[in-house]
Amino acid sequence: MYIEIEPASAVPIYLQLAQQVIEGVASGKLSPGAPLPSVRAFAADLGMNMHTVNKAYHYLEEKKMIEIVPKKGVFIHPEGIREATKEERERLLQELRPILAEAICRKLSKEELAELTGKLIEEIKEGTK
Structure with a gap:
C-alpha cells in the first residue's frame, strides 16, 4: 500500500497516516488480519518520527481498525470491517x-x-x- 504524506497539510501527519490505513481497509487493499510494519519499520520506511507512527497506531487501535499484539506485531483488526455500533x-x-x-x-x-x-x-x- 502506498502512503502519501503532505507535510504542508493542515491535517496532522499522524492523522494522515491513520486515514490512509483506514482507506486501505475500506478499499480492500488491507484485509482483516493483514500485518502492518512495526512502528520502527514504518517510521523508517516513511522517513518520519517513530512517535508519529505510534500516535497513528494508537488512534487506529482506539477505533478498532488495528490490533497491536505484544511480541507478535500489528495487524488489521479482525473486526476492522463490521457494522457500526x-x-x-x-x-x-x-x-x-x-x-x-x-x-x-x-x-x-x-x-x-x-x-x-x-x-x-x-x-x-x-x-x-
Whole structure:
C-alpha cells in the first residue's frame, strides 16, 4: 500500500497516516488480519518520527481498525470491517456535521452532496484518487 504524506497539510501527519490505513481497509487493499510494519519499520520506511507512527497506531487501535499484539506485531483488526455500533454512528454523524454545514454554506444541494459522496465511495472502493 502506498502512503502519501503532505507535510504542508493542515491535517496532522499522524492523522494522515491513520486515514490512509483506514482507506486501505475500506478499499480492500488491507484485509482483516493483514500485518502492518512495526512502528520502527514504518517510521523508517516513511522517513518520519517513530512517535508519529505510534500516535497513528494508537488512534487506529482506539477505533478498532488495528490490533497491536505484544511480541507478535500489528495487524488489521479482525473486526476492522463490521457494522457500526450506535456510538460509532453518533461519532460519525458529529464528524460529518461541520463538513455538511460548510457544504450548505457553499450552496451545495442535497443532490450534489449525494453525487459527491457516491463518487468518493466508488473511488475508495476502487482504490483510486
